[in-house]
Amino acid sequence: MTSGVLVLVEPGAHRPGGHRHRTLAALAQAHGCAVVVTPYGLIEETAAELHAVGARPARPAGGGAVLLAAGAWLEAAAAGGRRALRRCPVWVRRVPHQVSLLARCLVEAACVRAGHRAGGADAVVVVLSASEALHGVAGWLGGRHVRFVHEVVTTEDAPLRLVGALAGRGARRVVALAPTEAVRAELAARFPGLPVRARAFAVADSSDRLVEEDRQRARAAFGIPPGQTAVCLVGGWWPYKDLDVVDAALHRLRVRLHLVVAGSPLDDRVLDRWRDLGHVRLHLVPGPFLERQRREVYAAADAAVVARRPGVGKESGLVTDAVQFGVPLLLSDHDPALTALLAEQDWVRLFPAGDPGGLTAALSDLAGARLPRPSLSAASALGVPTAAEQAAFLTRIDLQEMTR
Known part of the structure; x- marks a missing residue:
């Protein structure tokens, strides 16, 4: 052609x-x-x-x-x-x-x-x-x-x-x-x-990159005070996503955390358990969302969480979101090819797929020290x-x- x-x-x-x-x-x-x-x-x-x-x-x-x-x-x-x-x-x-x-x-x-x-x-x-x-x-x-x-x-x-x-x-x-x-x-x-x-x-285009003004506006909209740690969990809870690991990691966590959950379908029973956690404040954007809502969710977060089951090899639009918007990533090592690409990136914290303790450690470390943002060349390095x-x-x- x-x-x-x-x-x-x-x-x-x-x-x-x-x-x-x-x-x-x-x-x-x-x-x-x-x-x-x-x-x-x-x-x-x-x-x-x-x-x-x-x-x-x-x-x-x-x-x-x-x-x-x-x-x-x-x-x-x-x-x-x-x-x-x-x-x-x-x-x-x-x-x-x-x-x-x-x-x-x-x-x-x-x-x-x-x-x-x-x-x-x-x-x-x-x-x-x-x-x-x-x-x-x-x-x-x-x-x-x-x-x-x-x-x-x-x-x-x-x-x-x-x-x-x-x-x-x-x-x-x-x-x-x-x-x-x-x-x-x-x-x-x-x-x-x-x-x-x-x-x-x-x-991914650099013109989509979030700036500090976007971050401040989004955190104010969600009611997230300056200095407090927030992560986002974006997209429907499909079988290839490991929400059991996220659930267990949040229950083990001992630091305060804002969790912005966006997408559809979600599990109301799991959401109710998270609401009952005294150290987690849940912010919910239910249902399919528009692009402006996607930007706001990522802008509010210090990092995005991506947890998948071992062996899942499909493309992760959430990883691309992180590159596009300039948001750090907490990522399971479910895909060896993706892991190899991201292993040396300072804006990514990898944790073992299926291991809630690894995600708990990543969340705890994030509360102590923020990860740097992806560079402007990150998309090219990932082949996006x-x-x-x-x-x-x-x-x-x-x-x-x-x-x-």
Whole structure:
């Protein structure tokens, strides 16, 4: 794929939260005249940002509209199936998830077709949050495109593998990008004919860096007095996050701490336990939050806490947040590749994954001496591109070169 009109497809742009909105808006701004395809609409904040930078919206039409309608119908059926079958054996519960994979494929194909139609012959279509399955089918039905696959959650069962095999030639129209080497290796093993390489999804620009005025304003808004220690715990409590370690570490802690928790879903029972701790003051920002709220949460914190279960190899948007905003990090050593990159960074305090004592020690030390902020070059050292670098990379991808 050579340089041309950049078409950004984000099927989840109607849902608040996550890092998709920031990346979508940043890439559109960096490219200057991007086309954006969001099949289910946009949240108001992102819509305003895209309008301000002149991004052109596009919608599936004709055959693409048929694919979109079919995908939406299948997803609704899958949602109903998940509710109806939740008490059935695992092999039965997998069926609705397989239907969801097919539904996502049809929606992606519809959006890719719309992108080529709106962007013209030189369009470079990029699906920012693509499904982990049926890559060749999406290429066969939709056309040439680049797809960011963030993780492999649901694998293909035999019927979908057969569908994928029948559309095998469609994989020649696709380049898959995985945000980490671990995800790239898993995709390469599952889809031997799929061109796939590791490339960070997140982008970071120094203009986003928080300043002292941001910090003072945020701490005042949360009611955190000057000189008192505060950390943030950002994002939904998904199974790959080790909240048991955080819970145990807070109960062992013997210093006063402000804890800012933001995201969805959360566990109210755990939050209630933390409220009962006399040395911890909890500040809650529930539900999916907007970008301005994300900035405020990080601005209030002396460090961000990231605790994951051993072996998790997906990209951490929270690490990128820390780099982007200039906030120190307390990080579990769950991912050897990430640990190797950060081991010598003075703004990071690593603790053993699964070890609440290690996190307690890190929190206690933070109360005694603040960590330095990440340098302006930290993003580059971690391989996180700027939005301009990412847009340039995406519009220069040569499909034939990558398939050799």
